[in-house]
Amino acid sequence: MKNKMVEIPVSGLFSMEECLWFLSRDFDDCMYKVYEDRVRRGFKSSSGIMVVDIYLMPDELVLEWLNVLPSAQDIKAVVEFVSDWLDLNTDLTLFYKILATDKRISYMAKEYSGLRFIGMPDFFEALTWCIIGQQINLSFAYKIKRRLVEQYGEFTFYDGQKYYVFPTAERLAHANISDLRSLQFSEKKAQYLITIAQAFSNGTLSKELLQGLPDLENRIKFLTGIRGIGRWTANYALMKSLKEPTCIPYGDAGLLNALVNHKIIKTKDDKVAIERFLKSFAGWESYLVFYLWRTLSQPKFRSNQLRPS
DNA sequence: TCCCAGGGCATCA
DNA sequence: TGATGCCATGGG
Numbered sequence: 502m503k504n505k506m507v508e509i510p511v512s513g514l515f516s517m518e519e520c521l522w523f524l525s526r527d528f529d530d531c532m533y534k535v536y537e538d539r540v541r542r543g544f545k546s547s548s549g550i551m552v553v554d555i556y557l558m559p560d561e562l563v564l565e566w567l568n569v570l571p572s573a574q575d576i577k578a579v580v581e582f583v584s585d586w587l588d589l590n591t592d593l594t595l596f597y598k599i600l601a602t603d604k605r606i607s608y609m610a611k612e613y614s615g616l617r618f619i620g621m622p623d624f625f626e627a628l629t630w631c632i633i634g635q636q637i638n639l640s641f642a643y644k645i646k647r648r649l650v651e652q653y654g655e656f657t658f659y660d661g662q663k664y665y666v667f668p669t670a671e672r673l674a675h676a677n678i679s680d681l682r683s684l685q686f687s688e689k690k691a692q693y694l695i696t697i698a699q700a701f702s703n704g705t706l707s708k709e710l711l712q713g714l715p716d717l718e719n720r721i722k723f724l725t726g727i728r729g730i731g732r733w734t735a736n737y738a739l740m741k742s743l744k745e746p747t748c749i750p751y752g753d754a755g756l757l758n759a760l761v762n763h764k765i766i767k768t769k770d771d772k773v774a775i776e777r778f779l780k781s782f783a784g785w786e787s788y789l790v791f792y793l794w795r796t797l798s799q800p801k802f803r804s805n806q807l808r809p810s
Numbered sequence: 811t812c813c814c815a816g817g818g819c820a821t822c823a
Numbered sequence: 824t825g826a827t828g829c830c831a832t833g834g835g
Contacts, residue, residue, distance in 0.1 A: 635816085637817095641815085685832075689819080729818070731817060731818045731819080
């Protein structure tokens with residue numbers, strides 16, 4: 502059987518190498534596997550889990566179904582997911598022009614040229630990830646995420662490896678706090694997660710519902726009205742999942758470290774300097790934050806873990 | 811051993 | 824409205 506392949510045209514600056522580097526950086530994300538020139542992940546379809554390779558040919562991104570022949574509907578869903586995940590429809594030219602106006606960070610345009618904003622199209626996954634990641638270090642957060650996915654997520658085997666899809670809200674809505682505690686969720690995080698899963702499950706919370714709200718202010722207000730979702734989580738989830746270009750996870754520890762590293766702020770509570778800096782990137786704030794996070798993996802910044810202000 | 815980590819909530823002044 | 828303490832545990 503010949504594998505089904507679908508090409509997605511990629512315009513403008515795009516670097517598969519940079520995107521793969523980000524996807525594989527230092528952490529262990531259980532939702533995909535990164536190989537030398539490609540990323541492989543599972544996608545839910547009506548007939549099971551499809552395993553798909555994603556790699557770059559000269560001017561197009563190729564999706565290759567490895568274990569099944571997909572339906573037209575499956576193809577459409579995966580193309581949409583990948584376009585969203587790897588932010589294929591953004592032209593980085595203007596962003597790089599704005600970067601060039603600030604000598605402290607202008608190097609990023611060359612250093613990370615073609616790096617796209619890696620999103621999280623599944624809004625439930627994004628919010629779950631936020632709850633998990635609150636106030637714990639990232640490597641531990643990824644461990645907990647893996648435990649959650651392996652405990653509650655569906656998977657298929659391909660080439661000796663397991664490929665998971667993220668647990669459904671319906672499944673997690675019925676999880677017990679004690680079960681989540683055994684995965685090393687804190688009591689509160691377990692409560693938050695179950696509450697959010699129930700909201701998704703009964704339809705009182707969804708990506709579509711949020712997209713239907715009139716403006717950003719309303720979306721943030723709606724989200725922060727839910728227990729466990731504060732300003733950081735609301736902004737992070739809107740940025741990663743709904744691709745709100747102006748959303749910034751204010752107070753984010755990594756962002757503040759990056760700003761100090763680049764001497765953009767002297768102390769982490771310097772809100773005036775942060776506002777002033779961000780103002781000049783209007784419309785590209787989330788890309789800016791994403792690139793600043795990227796800098797945290799640079800050796801010169803990694804060895805310079807900062808003391809709090 | 812100490813301090814921080816891609817925070818949020820309850821309480822209090 | 825802002826400050827403080829607490830949650831919870833791995834990692835440097």
